[in-house]
Amino acid sequence: MSVIEQLNWRYATKKFDTEKKLTVDKVTLLKEAFNLTATSYGLQPVTLFVISNDELKKELQTHAYNQSQVGDCSHLLVFCITTNVDDNFIKEYFTLVKDIRNTPDDILEPYQNFLVNDFGGKKLEEIEVWAAKQAYLALGNLMTVCALEEIDACPMEGFKTDMFDQVLDLKSKQLKSVLIMPVGYRAVDDMFADFKKVRKNVTDTVIDL
Template identity: 60%
Template sequence: HVLVFCIETNIDEAFVTEYFNRVHAIRNTSKSILKPFQDFLISDFENKTLLKIEAWATNQAYLAMGNLLTVCALEGIDSCPMEGFDSNAYDDILGLKKQGLKSVLLLPIGYRADDDMFADFKKVRKSITESIIEL
C-alpha cells in the first residue's frame, strides 16, 4: 500500500469556519466563546500568502506522517517516508485536484521481502548526544 498525504487547497474563511462549527457541534461550546479565536484565525490566514498557507498545511501533514511512522514501527510494519515526488502527476492520476486536495507526502507501507538485502543493513543514526542539546 502507498498512503498519499494531501493538503487541502482551499484554506480560507470557509475552512476555518467549518472547523469551529465542528467544535461547536461536538463540544457544544457557545459560538460567542469561539468567535474571537475564529475571527483571529480568519484574518491571520487572509493575510498569509498561498505559499505560506501551503507550507503550514504541509507541516501538519508531516505531523500526521510522524505519528504513522511510529505506529507502523510498533506494529512491525515497514514504511518509507518520501517527498520529492511528482506531486502534479499524483494529483492528476488520482483525481485529487477536483477534490480540493494536493499530494505532499507518500508513505509506502508493508512487510519486508525475505530477499531484501537492505533490510538487514545497520541503521545509520547520529548518537543521542549528537542530536539533543541539554541546557
C-alpha cells in the same frame, strides 16, 4: 517490545513482499491514527488517500521514478494538503468544535475571528507551506505507529506531484499531493533490513539545559 526496540526495528523498506497484505484491521488502525494526528490550530488541512488497487499503484509507480515500493506495497498512502483554507474551511472547524464540545459561541468567536483574519492575510504559497508541515507531522506519526505495529513503511518525497495530482484528480477535490508512504511487509531478501542504523550519538543531537 519497547518503543526504542521497535524504532530500531523499522527502516525505510526497499523491497516489499507482494504476497503479504495488511488486514482490514491494520488499515483501519492507520486511518484512525492519521485522523488523530496533532495539527496546527487543530484545523487538519491534510487528507490521506489509501490505495490498494494494484493497477492504480503500478500507474503511480511510473510517476515515482519507477521505485518498486510504490507498486509492490500492500497499500500506498498519499498525503495531500487542502488548497482552500478559507473562511468557510475555518468556520467548519469551529462548527465541529461547537457540536462536539458544546462550547458557547462567545468563547469560540474571538479565536475563530483571529484565524479568519490571520489566514486571510496570508498568500496562497504561505498557506500551502504551512499545510505541508502538517502533512509531515501526519507522516511522522504514522511511521511510529507502523513501527509499533510491525508494519513496514518507506516515507518518500521522490515523486512527481503534478502527475499524482492528475491521476488522482486532486484538483477537483481542492487537494495537492505532498508526500507518499508505501506500507506493507518487507521481503525476506531485502538486504537493507539487516543494515545497522547510522545515527549520531544522542549527546550530539540532544542538548540538556
